[in-house]
Amino acid sequence: MKLIGQPETYSDILERVFVTTLLAGFVCTAVLGAFSPQVAAFLNSIDTEAELGLIKNLKVLYVAVPLLVAMSSRLIKLHDRVSDILRLRYTIDTRWILIPLAEGVGVNPDPAQRDAIRENRRNLMYSVFYPYVSLPDSVIDRQRVRSALDNLGWLWVFIEASVVCILSTLIAYYIGAHGAVEVIALLSVLATVGGVGFWLACMRTTTAEVDAILIDNGRRGEIRGHFECLWNPTVSMSGSSTRKQSAGSQPTHDVFISHASEDKDAIARPLYDALTAKGVSVWFDEVTLELGDSLRRKIDEGLAHCRYGIVVLSPTFLAKEWPQRELDGLVARETDSGEKAILPIWHNLDRSTLLLYSAPLADRLAARSTEGVPSIVQKILKVIKRPYES
Numbered sequence: 001m002k003l004i005g006q007p008e009t010y011s012d013i014l015e016r017v018f019v020t021t022l023l024a025g026f027v028c029t030a031v032l033g034a035f036s037p038q039v040a041a042f043l044n045s046i047d048t049e050a051e052l053g054l055i056k057n058l059k060v061l062y063v064a065v066p067l068l069v070a071m072s073s074r075l076i077k078l079h080d081r082v083s084d085i086l087r088l089r090y091t092i093d094t095r096w097i098l099i100p101l102a103e104g105v106g107v108n109p110d111p112a113q114r115d116a117i118r119e120n121r122r123n124l125m126y127s128v129f130y131p132y133v134s135l136p137d138s139v140i141d142r143q144r145v146r147s148a149l150d151n152l153g154w155l156w157v158f159i160e161a162s163v164v165c166i167l168s169t170l171i172a173y174y175i176g177a178h179g180a181v182e183v184i185a186l187l188s189v190l191a192t193v194g195g196v197g198f199w200l201a202c203m204r205t206t207t208a209e210v211d212a213i214l215i216d217n218g219r220r221g222e223i224r225g226h227f228e229c230l231w232n233p234t235v236s237m238s239g240s241s242t243r244k245q246s247a248g249s250q251p252t253h254d255v256f257i258s259h260a261s262e263d264k265d266a267i268a269r270p271l272y273d274a275l276t277a278k279g280v281s282v283w284f285d286e287v288t289l290e291l292g293d294s295l296r297r298k299i300d301e302g303l304a305h306c307r308y309g310i311v312v313l314s315p316t317f318l319a320k321e322w323p324q325r326e327l328d329g330l331v332a333r334e335t336d337s338g339e340k341a342i343l344p345i346w347h348n349l350d351r352s353t354l355l356l357y358s359a360p361l362a363d364r365l366a367a368r369s370t371e372g373v374p375s376i377v378q379k380i381l382k383v384i385k386r387p388y389e390s
Helices: 010-035 037-043 060-076 078-086 088-104 111-119 121-128 142-175 178-214 217-231 261-277 295-304 315-319 321-337 351-357 373-384
Strands: 049-052 055-059 253-258 306-313 342-346
Touching (some): 037 060, 049 060, 060 078, 060 142, 078 088, 078 142, 088 217, 142 178, 253 321, 253 373, 261 306, 306 315, 306 373, 321 342
């Protein structure tokens, strides 16, 4: 886990946020214990000892309480919730990325077109930004992308630390631990100042990413096509990474199998073979892709033109960038259409692990690879409701 070094994947950022939230919770817990006899009595009520990194011989509750705080924050994705409330992600996506990209390709959107960008920002991000900056195969300079991710990660760190400190300040005030109020309030201010600093740093590095994307004329043409298609759905997007389906058009595949390459032999390929034997049209990378194809474009096209996405969730899947991008694209489709698009399959995965990644995803009814491929196929056929033989 890279706490200080620049991240290689989004998972590195989440690990950094978890660890620093744990540390913030520990500091606040220790301060409350130092200024409140009641809190100290509670924290010392269990003699079992634990350790937190380099800190040894701690009473177990000094570790258990902040660990519970950090796990709860990870479970609800606290930084995302706060970001939504403060519209931080919205601002980054629209003001710093999408509108500058539109202006950079010569579109110069009017107020109505800007509103369309804001309403469709999630899908647009997967069309005109993420394909060029996703690690490890970023199209633009990799160091620019890592620097932007690094600043974004620290922004989330200070957001969660600020929330933990503010809540601890309120607790200290409620129990009358005035000394703790002063100390933790000061920590809250410092965390907020740190968050503002990295917010400004995010603006600089994100702007640098946009500038790097716009250098290439080919990329500019693709991006312009996406914006023109957004405002005029009848416009063809030849040469771009996806094509917007016109009203009434039919998907070219029944299902898209999203999986990590490590899970191909165990579950993805047998599932493809069994579905195609039933006459189901399946987008499957090793069959659909041909020599010389653009991986990014073909995957985007497959996602855009499938009825459902079969997502093989596994520890490997959750740790890799490309599969998560595919899942995010399917989630965006569900959000926009209000219709089910994701058919999850758990492979070597339990609910507690998935809860740490996504509580809504863990709450979905899923098939399990231990059921066997024939059983999974029957469940899929029932959902897609096509007249295949049983």
